Amino acid sequence: MKYIDEFRDGDLARQIGARIAAEAHTDRRYSFMEFCGGHTHAISRYGVLELLPPNVRMIHGPGCPVCVLPIGRIDLAIRLALERGAILCTYGDTMRVPASDSLSLIKAKARGGDIRMVYSAADAMAIARANPQREVVFFAIGFETTTPPTALAIRDAAREGLANFSVLCCHVLTPSAITHILESPEVRQLGTVPIDGFIGPAHVSIVIGSAPYDHFAEEYRKPVVIAGFEPLDVMQAILMLVRQVNEGRAHVENEFTRAVTPEGNLKAQALVSEVFELRPSFEWRGLGEVPYSALKIREAFAAFDAERRFDLSYTPVADNKACECGAILRGVKKPTDCKIFGTVCTPENPVGSCMVSSEGACAAHYTYGRFRDTQPATPCAASRLPPLSPSAGGGRHQRPGEAGSSVPLGGVVSCVASGAPGATES
Amino acid sequence: MKKNYIRPLDIKHGRIDMSHGAGGKAAAQLIEELFLAAFDNEFLRQGDDGAVLALPAFDPAQGRLVMATDGHVISPLFFPGGDIGCLSVHGTVNDVAMSGAKPLYLSASFIIEEGFPLIDLQRIVKSMAAASREAGVPVVTGDTKVVEQGKGDGVFISTTGVGVLPPGVSISGRNARPGDVLLLSGSIGDHGVAVLSQRESLSFETTIESDTAALHTLVAAMLAAAPGAVRVLRDPTRGGLATTLNEVARQSGVGMLLQEAAIPVKPQVDAACELLGLDPLYVANEGKLIAVVAPEFADVVLAAMRAHRLGQDAARIGEVTADPHHFVQMATRFGGRRVVDWLSGEQLPRIC
Numbered sequence: 033m034k035y036i037d038e039f040r041d042g043d044l045a046r047q048i049g050a051r052i053a054a055e056a057h058t059d060r061r062y063s064f065m066e067f068c069g070g071h072t073h074a075i076s077r078y079g080v081l082e083l084l085p086p087n088v089r090m091i092h093g094p095g096c097p098v099c100v101l102p103i104g105r106i107d108l109a110i111r112l113a114l115e116r117g118a119i120l121c122t123y124g125d126t127m128r129v130p131a132s133d134s135l136s137l138i139k140a141k142a143r144g145g146d147i148r149m150v151y152s153a154a155d156a157m158a159i160a161r162a163n164p165q166r167e168v169v170f171f172a173i174g175f176e177t178t179t180p181p182t183a184l185a186i187r188d189a190a191r192e193g194l195a196n197f198s199v200l201c202c203h204v205l206t207p208s209a210i211t212h213i214l215e216s217p218e219v220r221q222l223g224t225v226p227i228d229g230f231i232g233p234a235h236v237s238i239v240i241g242s243a244p245y246d247h248f249a250e251e252y253r254k255p256v257v258i259a260g261f262e263p264l265d266v267m268q269a270i271l272m273l274v275r276q277v278n279e280g281r282a283h284v285e286n287e288f289t290r291a292v293t294p295e296g297n298l299k300a301q302a303l304v305s306e307v308f309e310l311r312p313s314f315e316w317r318g319l320g321e322v323p324y325s326a327l328k329i330r331e332a333f334a335a336f337d338a339e340r341r342f343d344l345s346y347t348p349v350a351d352n353k354a355c356e357c358g359a360i361l362r363g364v365k366k367p368t369d370c371k372i373f374g375t376v377c378t379p380e381n382p383v384g385s386c387m388v389s390s391e392g393a394c395a396a397h398y399t400y401g402r403f404r405d406t407q408p409a410t411p412c413a414a415s416r417l418p419p420l421s422p423s424a425g426g427g428r429h430q431r432p433g434e435a436g437s438s439v440p441l442g443g444v445v446s447c448v449a450s451g452a453p454g455a456t457e458s
Numbered sequence: 459m460k461k462n463y464i465r466p467l468d469i470k471h472g473r474i475d476m477s478h479g480a481g482g483k484a485a486a487q488l489i490e491e492l493f494l495a496a497f498d499n500e501f502l503r504q505g506d507d508g509a510v511l512a513l514p515a516f517d518p519a520q521g522r523l524v525m526a527t528d529g530h531v532i533s534p535l536f537f538p539g540g541d542i543g544c545l546s547v548h549g550t551v552n553d554v555a556m557s558g559a560k561p562l563y564l565s566a567s568f569i570i571e572e573g574f575p576l577i578d579l580q581r582i583v584k585s586m587a588a589a590s591r592e593a594g595v596p597v598v599t600g601d602t603k604v605v606e607q608g609k610g611d612g613v614f615i616s617t618t619g620v621g622v623l624p625p626g627v628s629i630s631g632r633n634a635r636p637g638d639v640l641l642l643s644g645s646i647g648d649h650g651v652a653v654l655s656q657r658e659s660l661s662f663e664t665t666i667e668s669d670t671a672a673l674h675t676l677v678a679a680m681l682a683a684a685p686g687a688v689r690v691l692r693d694p695t696r697g698g699l700a701t702t703l704n705e706v707a708r709q710s711g712v713g714m715l716l717q718e719a720a721i722p723v724k725p726q727v728d729a730a731c732e733l734l735g736l737d738p739l740y741v742a743n744e745g746k747l748i749a750v751v752a753p754e755f756a757d758v759v760l761a762a763m764r765a766h767r768l769g770q771d772a773a774r775i776g777e778v779t780a781d782p783h784h785f786v787q788m789a790t791r792f793g794g795r796r797v798v799d800w801l802s803g804e805q806l807p808r809i810c
Contacts, residue, residue: 033729042793049793079794263792379802400796403785 039262040078048267049083056274062088064273065363066231067210069096069391070261076396078263088270091225092393094209094318094361095233097174098125099385099392102317103349105202106131108339109171112200113137113145116342118167121156124149125389126173130382132349153185153199160189160197169338170199177235179203179327180300183307186329186336198338201329204314206236207244208325212316214252218364225363229273231266232258234288241296245284253282260288307333315348317385318361357384360393367394368405374398467491472576479570479604492580493600496587501563501598509598511563514622521625526553527618535582535612538652539667540744542615543586548672548744549695550619551593555674556691556747558629558681559621564590566600566617571610582613593672595619627681633689634710636780639756641749643676643763644669644771646699647727650741654734662733666726671745676768680749683762687755693747697801700739702748703786704800710750713781716788716798720775740801750778 113120127138141147160168172182189197218225245256255276259269269287314326329337356370377383386392477484501509528549535542554561648669655664694702763769786798
């Protein structure tokens with residue numbers, strides 16, 4: 033495939049891998065968080081980890097739209113289908129996310145709920161037009177990438193007077209989630225999540241631009257490299273992050289110049305602000321209530337807001353006690369740290385949301401990477417490193433290069449790249 | 459008394475109604491004018507409840523029968539490169555052939571929804587008859603049932619096949635051994651993408667046609683090329699290549715290592731999968747097979763496959779490994795390695 037295969041070239045990958053190995057200082061560790069599930073998926077599917085030196089570690093972030101959806105939100109969607117008789121249209125990934133009462137959308141469908149998988153908000157509108165006597169609700173989830181199409185659907189529905197169409201809006205915002213992670217005790221005080229920099233979102237950044245990340249680079253002294261979702265994009269971004277860390281810089285750099293501009297897609301942004309406004313607070317799975325982190329439909333389009341239309345009230349529901357999705361989404365734990373990973377919780381019978389979407393950290397590791405767990409834990413380079421001084425953790429006033437490393441004493445370091453993510457050392 | 463006159467079926471405008479499944483005259487007429495006309499052979503012409511078949515002349519102590527059955531519920535019924543009719547012949551012929559047997563006879567059972575147009579039924583039955591003739595495997599007995607409108611989806615077809623296994627042939631999913639070579643008969647994902655392209659909710663244009671085909675002559679050529687060398691044969695239908703290899707790995711208690719660069723995928727299939735968020739490794743095929751072959755005969759069998767019309771693009775895609783965890787792994791084109799797992803649930807598309 034032209035314009036795609038070029039970004040999956042194995043020879044180039046090995047060259048970049050060699051550069052990373054040459055430039056990464058052997059006396060320190062590099063921990064980067066890839067925020068997006070798209071990156072998590074690319075890293076696992078193409079085997080990027082094996083091309084990295086052992087002291088470069090990737091931490092999976094919370095940027096999987098399905099994974100951060102709290103149980104209570106799925107419950108709302110199920111209620112619309114089962115109790116209100118609505119046709120519920122949803123993206124495919126959402127179908128298997130576990131909800132209350134051992135239900136999920138796919139199980140609610142088997143119980144008679146009219147739940148249909150669609151590829152776009154426009155498909156849901158078409159279903160509404162074809163079924164004028166039925167209520168049709170589009171279950172709108174996702175980050176800034178999927179928000180503009182939802183906004184367009186609502187605006188068009190208003191223009192054409194599509195009276196039986198409404199939207200259950202669960203759109204969330206990337207920058208708020210990154211701030212939340214950087215402000216979390218694990219990163220700021222405890223230092224259990226050593227983050228030296230971020231691989232910034234690909235498709236989200238096409239919409240919002242690269243400017244919104246300037247804040248993280250400046251305020252928190254964390255380099256951000258915006259990267260495309262192809263594996264070579266990821267490799268190149270890691271190399272750029274290693275260089276920033278080595279040089280003590282914390283800038284926003286753009287690897288994905290073929291699609292991302294500083295200001296982003298202004299037309300899409302205008303459309304989104306015409307239809308949506310900020311929610312004061314929204315519950316994320318794993319992160320809890322995050323202020324100003326999600327969108328709701330403006331009063332002017334209230335008729336298309338399923339929450340108002342069906343007078344829905346949100347009830348938070350606690351995750352399964354054994355499930356570590358919350359800690360995994362914050363980067364505190366790895367999938368293999370979870371007791372039920374791969375035993376009770378598998379892609380066939382997911383307990384937590386991270387095991388559902390192929391972009392989820394658990395599903396990605398289970399589906400693509402679990403052969404590594406069975407290999408003998410070869411000592412990785414990191415374990416041979418001399419003891420490191422604890423970093424300030426908070427990082428707000430710390431230059432990444434100054435402390436030598438952000439890996440804290442007693443921190444959990446895995447040998448991901450050497451092939452044993454299950455092996456933890458302390 | 460006037461000669462008994464039955465108005466012929468109005469195939470052009472007629473539709474299936476409940477009387478066509480009631481066992482009366484209407485049912486008899488449907489069978490005669492539509493099914494028998496298409497499938498016509500000496501066994502069906504006997505007109506009895508069961509077909510009386512001649513056994514091939516094998517030593518009864520050694521020759522064995524192979525029987526396989528397959529239900530077909532595909533939607534849409536007609537797709538680029540085929541339809542449910544030829545598919546229902548190929549599917550069962552291939553299931554019989556994957557044991558190394560020579561398929562001999564088929565049965566067919568139709569469950570038809572009330573209101574189904576006769577012209578569509580005729581098109582399906584004719585396609586089925588053509589496929590059966592081309593394969594040299596006659597439909598020798600059959601059944602028709604009609605269900606009320608809304609209780610079916612046009613037509614469902616179940617077929618059963620019987621074949622004979624020549625003495626000495628032993629092919630099973632349990633036979634793979636470490637060191638064996640994995641051969642694939644051609645490009646993967648064609649059937650699934652061709653069918654998906656016709657789905658109402660997706661409808662995209664593609665030049666890809668289903669690969670639906672009967673593989674028994676390809677199997678015969680492979681077995682003749684190196685008797686005893688082929689240990690496992692499978693046709694990777696639902697769940698695709700990935701799922702089929704995992705089945706074999708588990709049955710045989712082995713692992714596998716695939717080379718991504720060696721697996722043939724047509725550019726159009728690759729592009730469609732990319733757009734839909736699918737992985738060709740999990741997309742269905744209906745005219746492909748994988749073979750696990752003793753390493754010393756791999757080249758001979760591969761050459762025999764490539765010499766056959768249905769195996770021109772055959773490739774050596776990996777090998778069997780010793781692995782207590784029975785993982786199917788793949789060296790990616792990118793230079794990394796990953797697990798190729800069982801298909802979980804339906805193959806759901808990613809959203810961003």
